[in-house]
Amino acid sequence: MALHSRVPEDESGVELEINPVYSREKSCVIPRYRLPDSGVLPRTALQVVRDELILDGNARLNLATFVTTWMEPEAEQLMAECSSKNMIDKDEYPQTAELEHRCVNIIGNLWHAPHSEAVGCSTTGSSEACMLGGMALLWRWRARRRAAGKDTARPNLVMGTNVQVCWEKFCRYWDVEPKYVPLVPGRYHLGAAEASAQCDENTIGVVVIMGSTMDGSYEPVADVNAALDALAATPGGPDVPIHVDGASGGFVAPFLQPETEWDFRVPRVASINASGHKYGLVYPGVGWIIWRDEDHLPEDLIFKVNYLGGEMPTFALNFSRPGAQVAAQYYNFLRLGHDGYRRVQQTSQDIALHMSGEIAKLGPFELLSDGSDLPVFAFRLRDDVTGYSVFDISERLRMRGWQVPAYTFPENLTDMAVMRIVIRNGFSMDLANLLLDDLRLQLQVLEHHPQTQMPPELQKKRASFAH
Template sequence: MPEQSIPKEAAYQIINDELMLDGNPRLNLASFVTTWMEPECDRLIMSAINKNYVDMDGYPVTTELQTHDCICSFGIFICRPWNFLQNRCVNMISHLLNAPIGEDDIAVGVGTVGSSEAIMLAGLAFKRKWQNERKAEGKPHDKPNIVTGANVQVCWEKFAKYFEVELKEVKLREGFYVMDPVKAVEMVDENTICVAAILGSILTGEFEDIKLLNHLLTEKNRETGWSTPIHVDAASGGFVAPFLYPDLEWDFRLPLVKSINVSSSQIIAQYYQFIRLGFEVSTCSFAFLSHYVMKGYRSIMENCMENAKAVKEGIQATGRFEMVSGDVGVPLVAFSLRDSSRYTVFDVSQSLRRFGWIVPAYTMPADAEHVAVLRVVIREDFSGSLAERLVSDIRKVVADLDGRWSRTAIVAEVKAEEKPGGVVAHRKSVRETTQPQEIDGDRRGRVDRKKTNGVC
């Protein structure tokens, strides 16, 4: 704490100047989280920023909006058997997710600050339910486990650690980067509290085959007498699939799907924040009711998919990359280098920063760690012209890295000739002598940090 104060204008300037050094959120293609909203939303934010919406007495209108007219937060945890929050917005979402409730019934669910919190709540509920059933049967209840794919978001690992549940991960393999339902069901045992499937994998945007999972698990439950349920982590796909693939069965239409978390802050709808202020209620209300509605959401998602297609085709046309993401899923493009012998996706990611783009590079989880990819998430505010710009900058980066490599090789050969005996340096070792720390250190760090390396 400084002893002396400075004028508030100067304090503002100092902080604002420092913040300018941050990346540009709109060019942050690593993030699923909304980085642009309508100007009217920004105005609503400013007018409600000083309201703490859990203070229902002080802010009854905000509370009213929350409980009757909008989705109340970012992550929504919706479940079947518990009834603890009568929220009309949860009701709207439940209908969107095909919960088997009549028009006059009330859905149950709760708003959370994000999908991580929603997942903690869902996981805890499954754990308690499993424990209570085991206790009632007089069976041991001290070794709960949960089955997921190795592609899950890091919050599932946190859930397992915080709440002492063994995480049983279905390993991936090259060319298959989502949970294999057959292997998942094989891993289920009497201590499994639930199988967690992802709608919109963080690695490739793909939807897991939840219908097949439901079918196989139903068979297993019938054979064993267990009642292992399914949770769907639809943080990124929950507001994509209902609009783009309404016939895809992944939600409450499947009997074993007992809970779903969805996130209105991902891809479209609303900014992310960690505390509960009034603005999130009013902006979400705006997003869901006044503006987007079903038709609006569908057209936004179609637009995102078109831009994703343009990016994908542009990248493919360079001839240097292999597509890792498919055509069905959340709008993202994941791709790997065809030839990584001279430079890697980490170099491409690093070089793109020069143009302002934040494009994460990461290695796949077990057992596909040898596959390294770049990922671009296409959000509502990513326009066709930005797509062209990105592809053109990727071309420049690749040309630059190619050029850098040839220059390095020429210098090395000249040096080798100068030496008595004329030892010819090995290409890889030449490069390591020019830039060993930055590239290897950076890459190793990313591998070590595994799922927290920018893919969240």
């Protein structure tokens, strides 16, 4: 490392630099939980922070996250240029606002929105988008109930136990009863008949996931729609809308499974969210929410502000946030086009199918999914495999830098521990084969050196931490 020359003390006698030479580290303590008394040179601060960050895992080897970990240098440059622009200041940054408007319409077209002018906005991620979609369902349900002279005290939302935690947050924050459909062996996501059976006059909607985080499988949007149609046709049957949580599948299904009807082609779908920072191929954080039309976005949720240089509507939960991710999303749309997105997602799926097929051949494992929906698959140890667990495999892979999560399934299947691999753009076939080689090696080590069996209570704590 290059030595930094010492700088003179300022007029108050305070040295402006902490000399970064490691041999002097003892006398140059960096406080962690309070502001230092004086500052340091930019390069010194950079080195200190970089030194600590090398303890993080390598994002490219993180097979747990759905979030984008690689972008082209040109996209990174564009994001750096736009990071100081505040997305909410549409009067000051009108062209950034125009790029957001274009992205909303591109996504609306991709999801077969019924009108050429799509209704939606960008968000900080799918969690915020889910909140907005849930709020619109709740407000519209209240309006219908009040118009019919009925009470609005007990709203509920139907979903599988495999939903992302943001839906649990929505129900708690807005005092909505969550009605969970449990998973069962052989069905690891929401079932249509089971969802319909949970609905009643107080149901504001059903959440259907295009790409469960548990195993990467798509939930049957069209089947849920048909079941809700049948329910509505019964005497006094409720008319229940659908929100599609397309956090990951919203940018996969249109390119890899274009014939699958899950979007606004399905009549009961009122709104759809997706993460631009997942298979939308943008660094975190950006999400998108699109409604079927203006009628599905209640006017009460739209606010108008006029203190940023001009009056403008806003219906996001967050306010100030950088415009960099929106610019990068538009860059991807322009750079890749429909064919480019299809090729990128197809490559990820080809790698996922290759890996799941090889893992199935290893012997100890059985697949829960193979990557034929999302480029994501989950697998577990066969019941007759003893001496080690998926948590042991996960820990040993981490010794080589691979982050492959091990976790237990939700309520009703908590005794089933699995591993999951997420394939994203930037994870090559070469890396996939290196991971397979390491997995084979670690299995040999564990088979010859079985791990001590943990007490059940410790296994649960470990599973909870891993999840």
